[in-house]
Amino acid sequence: MSRATRTALVRDDRTAYEAAAGAAVGISGIVFVVGLATLLGVVGIDDPVAGLELSVLFGVVLLALGVTVVGFGMASRLGYVDAAPQPSAGIVAAAAFTGIWFAVGAAVSGAAGIGTAGRLAVGAVLGGSAFAVTAFPREDVGSTVPVGAVAGLCGLSLVVGVIGPGWEQALVGYNATLFGDTVVPVVVLFTSLVTGWSAAKAYGGFGARGRNVGAYVLIYLVVGSILTVLVGLVAFVTVRGLPGLFGGFSVGGASLVSWPFLTNGAGLTADVAGVFPALLGTVWLVIGAVLFAVPTGVGAAVFLSEYAEQGRFTGAVEVATNGLWSTPSIVFGLFGAAFLIPRFGNQKSLIAGMLTLGFMLLPLVLITSREAILAVPDEYRDASAALGVSKWKTIRSVVLPAAIPGIATGVILGVGRIAGETAPILLTMGGGVLPGKSAAPDVLGGFQLSGSPPFVSNPALLEATSALPYQLYALITAGLSGNIENPQEFAWGLALTLLLVVLVFYAVGIATRYYFRRKLHQ
Amino acid sequence: MSLTNTTTDWRAGIERRLTRTREFLDETDPEALTVVTVSMGSLLAAFLGFLLASPWAAVPFGAFLTATGYGWARHQALIARAVTLAMTTVTLVTLGLIVVFIFAESIPAFRYETASAFGISVPGLGMFAQPRWDAVSEPVRYSLLPMIHGTVMVTTIATLVAAPLGVAAALFIAEIAPPTVRELVKPGIEVLAGIPSIVYGFIGFTVINPWASGAFDLNGGSTYLFVGIVVGLMALPTVVSVAEDALTSVPDVMKHGSLALGATDWQSMTSITLPAAFSGVSAAVLLGVGRAIGETMAATVMLAGIPRISEPLVNVFYGYETLTSLIARGYGSANGVHESALFAAGVVLFVTVLCLSIGSQYIEARMRRRLGGAE
Numbered sequence: 007m008s009r010a011t012r013t014a015l016v017r018d019d020r021t022a023y024e025a026a027a028g029a030a031v032g033i034s035g036i037v038f039v040v041g042l043a044t045l046l047g048v049v050g051i052d053d054p055v056a057g058l059e060l061s062v063l064f065g066v067v068l069l070a071l072g073v074t075v076v077g078f079g080m081a082s083r084l085g086y087v088d089a090a091p092q093p094s095a096g097i098v099a100a101a102a103f104t105g106i107w108f109a110v111g112a113a114v115s116g117a118a119g120i121g122t123a124g125r126l127a128v129g130a131v132l133g134g135s136a137f138a139v140t141a142f143p144r145e146d147v148g149s150t151v152p153v154g155a156v157a158g159l160c161g162l163s164l165v166v167g168v169i170g171p172g173w174e175q176a177l178v179g180y181n182a183t184l185f186g187d188t189v190v191p192v193v194v195l196f197t198s199l200v201t202g203w204s205a206a207k208a209y210g211g212f213g214a215r216g217r218n219v220g221a222y223v224l225i226y227l228v229v230g231s232i233l234t235v236l237v238g239l240v241a242f243v244t245v246r247g248l249p250g251l252f253g254g255f256s257v258g259g260a261s262l263v264s265w266p267f268l269t270n271g272a273g274l275t276a277d278v279a280g281v282f283p284a285l286l287g288t289v290w291l292v293i294g295a296v297l298f299a300v301p302t303g304v305g306a307a308v309f310l311s312e313y314a315e316q317g318r319f320t321g322a323v324e325v326a327t328n329g330l331w332s333t334p335s336i337v338f339g340l341f342g343a344a345f346l347i348p349r350f351g352n353q354k355s356l357i358a359g360m361l362t363l364g365f366m367l368l369p370l371v372l373i374t375s376r377e378a379i380l381a382v383p384d385e386y387r388d389a390s391a392a393l394g395v396s397k398w399k400t401i402r403s404v405v406l407p408a409a410i411p412g413i414a415t416g417v418i419l420g421v422g423r424i425a426g427e428t429a430p431i432l433l434t435m436g437g438g439v440l441p442g443k444s445a446a447p448d449v450l451g452g453f454q455l456s457g458s459p460p461f462v463s464n465p466a467l468l469e470a471t472s473a474l475p476y477q478l479y480a481l482i483t484a485g486l487s488g489n490i491e492n493p494q495e496f497a498w499g500l501a502l503t504l505l506l507v508v509l510v511f512y513a514v515g516i517a518t519r520y521y522f523r524r525k526l527h528q
Numbered sequence: 529m530s531l532t533n534t535t536t537d538w539r540a541g542i543e544r545r546l547t548r549t550r551e552f553l554d555e556t557d558p559e560a561l562t563v564v565t566v567s568m569g570s571l572l573a574a575f576l577g578f579l580l581a582s583p584w585a586a587v588p589f590g591a592f593l594t595a596t597g598y599g600w601a602r603h604q605a606l607i608a609r610a611v612t613l614a615m616t617t618v619t620l621v622t623l624g625l626i627v628v629f630i631f632a633e634s635i636p637a638f639r640y641e642t643a644s645a646f647g648i649s650v651p652g653l654g655m656f657a658q659p660r661w662d663a664v665s666e667p668v669r670y671s672l673l674p675m676i677h678g679t680v681m682v683t684t685i686a687t688l689v690a691a692p693l694g695v696a697a698a699l700f701i702a703e704i705a706p707p708t709v710r711e712l713v714k715p716g717i718e719v720l721a722g723i724p725s726i727v728y729g730f731i732g733f734t735v736i737n738p739w740a741s742g743a744f745d746l747n748g749g750s751t752y753l754f755v756g757i758v759v760g761l762m763a764l765p766t767v768v769s770v771a772e773d774a775l776t777s778v779p780d781v782m783k784h785g786s787l788a789l790g791a792t793d794w795q796s797m798t799s800i801t802l803p804a805a806f807s808g809v810s811a812a813v814l815l816g817v818g819r820a821i822g823e824t825m826a827a828t829v830m831l832a833g834i835p836r837i838s839e840p841l842v843n844v845f846y847g848y849e850t851l852t853s854l855i856a857r858g859y860g861s862a863n864g865v866h867e868s869a870l871f872a873a874g875v876v877l878f879v880t881v882l883c884l885s886i887g888s889q890y891i892e893a894r895m896r897r898r899l900g901g902a903e
Contacts, residue, residue, distance in 0.1 A: 182845035183745040218794040225704060228696040229713060235761065236720050243727060305615035313609055314616070323616055325886060326623040332815060332885040333878060334822025336852045337630065340874040343859065344629040349581045365622055372619065398605035419718070426724025429824040429852070433859050460586030475726045475825075482733055482829050494734075501730050505723065512722040516715045 023078070023087045027209035030074050031223060034202030037067055038195060038227075045191035052171035061171060061186070064194050065164025071201040072157025078208035079150025090213035095148030100141035103152040106200075108133030110159065117175060146212045153204040160197045169193065199227070243498070243505050250492075250499020254278035267499055271443030272490055279490040281500055283446040287356070287437065287473040288507065290449055292425055294360025295367050300417055303371030307413075310372075311379045312401055331369040338366050339433035346434060350468060356447055357467040359435030363424045370423065374416020378409040411522035415515050422511030426504060428475040437472030439480040440488050447471050474504040560603035564610045567595035571614060575621075626878070634875045637868035641670055655872065661835035663858075663866040670869035672876060674835045678752065678850040679821060685756025685844065686763055686820035691813045693760075694767025698812070701768070702775035703797055714772075721765030729829035732758050737830055750832040750847030758830070759823045767816035774808020774892075775801055777899065807895035811888035818884040821852075822877060828853040851877050 043049050044060065051061040058066070082089040094100075111132035112125045120128065136155075140148045163169050173186035203220045210219030254266040254277070270280030306323070314320050342362030350358050382405050390400040438445060452466035472480075481488065481497045490496055553561065570591035577585030599607035641654030656676075660669040697717065701710055736758070737749030744751075778801050786796040802809065831847045835854065838846035849857075851873045858870050 177845070179840060180843050180845050181747055185743065185745070188743045214792045214795055218792040221794045222704065225696050225700050228693055229700045229705075232693060232697055232720070232764070233713065233716055236716055239723065239731070240719075242731070302615045302618050305612040306619065309609070309612035309616045313612065323619055325889060326619045328889055329882050329885050330619060330623055332818045332822075332881055333626070334824065334852060334881055336822065336824040336855050337626065337874050337878045337881075340630055340633075340855065340859075340871060341626045344633045344871070345625060349578060368619060368622065396605060398608050401608075419722075422722050426722070426726065428724070428726040429856055432856055436860075458583070460583045462586070475724055478726050478730060479825065479829070482730060486734070497730070497734075501727050505727055508722050508724055509719065512715075512719050516718065 023081065024209055026074070027078055027205050030071060030078075030205035031202055031209060033067065034071060034198045034205060035227075037064065037071075037198040038202065040064075041191045041194035041198060045188070045195065050171075051187060051190045059171065061164050061169075061190050062167070064190065065161045065166075067161075068157045068194065068197050068201070069161030069165060071198075071205070072154040072161055075150050075157065075201055075204045075208070076154035078205065079146045079154075082146035082208070082212060083144060087211075089146060089208075089211040090215065091145035091211075092213050093144060094142070095140050095145045096217075097141070099149055100137050103140045104133040104137040106156060107136035107152070110156070145216075146208075149207055149212070150204050153200050157197050157201050160193050164190065164193070199224075202227075240505070240509075243502050246498040247500075247502025247505075250495040250497075251502050253495070253499070268503070271445065272440035272488075272496075279440070279496055280443075281474065281477065281503060282443055283441040284437070284472040284474045284477040284500075285503065285507075286446045287435075287471040288425060288475075288504075290356060290447055290471070291359055291363060291431070291435070291473050292421055294357065295363035295424055296417070296421060298361060298364030299367035299371050299420075303368050304375045304413060306372050307375035307379055308401060308406070311376055312397070312405065327369045327372050330365070331373065334429075335366065335427050336429040336433075338362055339430040341365070342430060342434035353468075354434055354436035354470040355468045356435060356449075356471040359431040359471070359473070360467075362430045362434045363427060366427065366430060367420050367424050370420035371413075371417055374420070375409070375413045378412025378416065379405060381412060382408045411518065415519045415522075418511055418515035418518060422508050422515060425511060426475055426508045428479050431473055431476050432479060435473065435476065436470035437476055437480070438470075439477070439484050440490060441472045441477075445472065474500065474507065478504060556606065557603065560599070560606045563595055563599040563603060564606055567592055567599055567607065568610055568614065570595060630871055630874050630878060634868055634871035636865050637670055637872040640865045640868075652872070655869075659837055663862065663869070668865075670865070670872070672851070672869075672873055674837045675849050675851045675854050675873060676876070677837050677841070678827075678831070678848055679852070681752040681838075681842075681844065682756045682759055682823075682827060682850055683817060683820045685753060686760035686823075687813070687817055689757055689760025690763040690767050690816045690820065694764050694812065694816060695771055695809055697764075697768045698771035698775055698809070699797060699802075702772045703793065703801060717765050717768050720761075721769075723762075725762060725823060725825040726829070728758050728762060729826040732826055732830040744845060746845060748832060750830060751845050752838070752847050753844035755827055755830045755847055755850075756844070758826050759820050762823055762826065763816040763819040766819045767812045770812035770815055771805075771809045774805040774812060774895065777808065777896075778804045779899065804899065805895070807891040807898075811891045811895075814884050814888040814891070818881045818888075821884075822881055824852040824856050828856040833857050 040049070040060075041064070044051050049060060051059070051064075053060045055063050081087050082091060108129040110129075112129035115125045115128040136152050140152050142148070143151075167173075169186060169189055171186050171190075173189070175184045175189075176182075177184065203224055206223040207216040207220040210216035251267050252265075254264070256264045266278035267280045268285060269282050270278055271282055272279040310320055310323060339362065342358055342365075346358040346361055347354065386404050386408060387400055390404045391397075395403075447466045447469070449464065449466045452464040454463050454465075455461060456463055478497065478500050481493065481500065486493050486497055488496075570588040573588035574585050574592055577588060596607060596611060638652035638655070642649050642651045643653040643657050644650070645653055645657075655670060655672045657671075658669065659671050659673045660667070661671050661674055662669055697713075701714055701717075705713060732754065736754050739749075740746060740751055740754050741749035782800050782804060783796050786800045787793070791799070827850045831849055831853050833853065834848045836848050838848060854873055855870045858866070862870055
């Protein structure tokens with residue numbers, strides 16, 4: 007009788023075991039979250055919980071988890087439960103545990119004051135035995151015993167207090183000291199990850215299914231942490247920035263809404279310092295970059311996808327576009343400084359910033375527009391051609407309208423990206439740290455005609471102008487101080503404003519995409 | 529034999545092209561041809577004028593606008609084709625201009641740092657053969673080694689963060705997540721890409737650096753460790769979106785075949801999807817590395833700004849300077865050879881990242897060929 011049929015059909019006796027394994031996964035998850043909270047300083051590792059110090063409690067729980075995990079493995083190995091373990095835990099797990107135990111050996115012997123050669127030797131011995139224990143026995147032993155050993159060691163050292171509150175270890179030559187406050191949470195986080203993975207494998211009955219569950223637990227955890235970081239970042243900036251952003255905000259009165267942070271400059275006359283000049287600078291910057299990059303990018307995309315034959319020229323343009331896309335922003339800044347500034351009055355200016363950001367926006371627009379145009383079905387073009395419509399008319403009245411949603415999405419997301427760029431405008435546009443309201447650029451009213459070349463000029467475009475990201479940088483380099491009431495609050499308000507401007511672009515771009523996609527599928 | 533063949537092919541190609549051009553010229557309205565020639569000629573003249581920094585560049589630019597406007601009204605199809613062609617060349621021209629201007633500005637620094645190896649003097653060798661960068665006190669030297677070391681440290685840590693997390697998240701979005709969750713996670717990670725780098729830097733400067741300073745009892749709060757983690761977080765969305773594209777481009781029939789044989793989802797992923805998309809996923813990691821190398825503001829704000837190599841080499845608890853932060857911090861106050869040395873740092877950055885970009889494009893093209901043109 008083959009093992010596969012036995013495990014697939016007889017599942018009743020595994021319910022208690024599965025429940026225990028599920029509980030172990032859950033407890034590991036809880037330990038992970040609490041460990042994260044201690045790392046972030048929400049709880050202290052010496053806080054008393056149920057009569058014990060938190061770090062000791064951590065140790066007890068980890069020890070118990072380690073014993074349980076080994077118990078799962080043994081129960082499966084001795085045949086008390088039906089599982090489908092494979093002959094070996096696999097080379098990936100073996101390599102991982104070799105690495106872990108090598109590090110443990112090296113760290114522990116290092117703390118015991120053994121020299122480099124000794125540390126390497128201890129690490130190698132421990133790593134080698136971990137490899138043997140993981141790779142050679144059957145999977146249920148190989149993926150539980152090394153885990154149990156890790157959890158047991160960490161748990162014991164926490165219970166006994168080898169590592170704990172007040173523990174410290176100077177890293178000689180590294181100019182740093184490790185404290186219990188940071189090491190304990192890190193150890194706890196790591197150990198709970200390992201026990202969680204092992205318990206999840208046991209829950210799946212080892213074998214292919216066990217590996218599936220184990221891997222999924224880790225992947226869900228990764229995605230969960232990424233999203234937590236994202237939400238945490240935005241929430242953090244929002245909470246810190248709201249007081250600055252809404253300082254002096256009022257509804258009603260002479261003007262319907264009074265929002266001094268967005269409508270004031272930072273001069274002495276303003277009672278609430280605001281970011282108006284930088285906000286207007288960012289707006290003009292975006293407009294200028296869009297005016298340059300969008301027609302150029304869309305035109306190039308039309309030519310590449312409708313007119314050009316696939317060949318060396320299109321290949322070169324593609325390589326150049328992708329190359330420009332990945333060129334670091336600071337290199338664009340250097341380019342703008344070397345190429346544009348000497349040609350626009352030899353000083354940092356709004357128009358140099360606009361064009362530099364335009365150069366950065368160009369590949370983004372080109373790539374997304376090209377994708378959007380290529381996504382228009384060929385039937386559209388054929389139908390139009392069959393009606394006797396010329397090629398250009400087909401492009402203008404059939405292809406481009408159908409591609410507009412994709413192009414618009416790409417442009418909006420690209421604008422969101424360049425609106426927050428600091429490095430290029432740092433080198434090309436400059437501006438003051440805390441500009442007064444009079445420093446806001448007056449582009450529309452600035453155009454002048456003159457009798458000498460270039461006949462049209464606009465001083466507003468040729469002046470150094472501030473923008474939101476640049477002003478934030480300038481504030482940081484000025485040490486978050488300045489001639490205003492509360493520079494810290496001001497800077498956080500500025501950061502929130504910048505974040506909101508960028509996120510609004512992203513939200514609009516993503517919403518556009520969903521709207522048109524749903525319309526397409528109707 | 530084959531040589532003559534290629535020559536004849538080549539010649540035939542040119543002849544074919546000449547005939548086609550002649551036919552095109554014969555068929556087209558001479559007035560339209562004139563308008564297009566005037567328009568394109570004046571655009572070229574305006575560009576050349578701009579290159580020479582002449583204020584007179586405005587005149588041909590005006591002529592270009594007039595000719596194009598007239599042509600748009602009378603011969604729209606032809607002028608549209610010509611204008612879009614001109615727009616297509618803009619990317620090539622931009623890349624060319626970047627190369628020319630950055631290299632040209634960096635020449636004095638390369639000259640200054642000439643060193644001899646095996647009796648031959650090599651310009652720029654001094655930037656990589658000794659570790660001293662000091663633009664103020666004698667001996668004034670411009671070695672890029674400390675900054676390259678910093679960039680390598682930050683990029684390594686960032687890659688250790690971004691590559692595994694990014695590939696796991698891409699697997700999740702492409703293979704594991706139910707549709708509703710995917711519709712939430714995907715834009716979420718896109719938004720992560722949108723958070724401006726200066727905001728990360730600001731959080732790093734006001735929150736992480738002071739915390740790290742206390743938590744590890746450091747001399748000042750700048751560490752390559754935390755700059756690397758922050759930069760890794762910023763490179764993460766690039767890795768996720770490119771790797772996810774690669775994973776979804778693996779034909780469904782391959783996965784379905786594996787699942788039909790009774791493999792678990794994870795087995796299908798590790799033995800079918802990931803190997804098939806391997807080149808795409810490694811291209812994603814390469815692009816992520818490129819992002820991490822070029823990340824500027826977080827490094828500038830969080831690092832100490834001292835061009836020095838940490839001791840021991842792998843000490844992540846120091847944070848001195850990277851290539852990008854060197855430029856961002858130094859530009860403006862620098863002049864002469866010092867400014868030129870900043871451009872040299874830019875050249876190193878640009879060349880490295882361009883090589884990574886071209887490498888990843890090559891890998892991706894190979895993968896597309898292997899999967900039989902599946903998009």
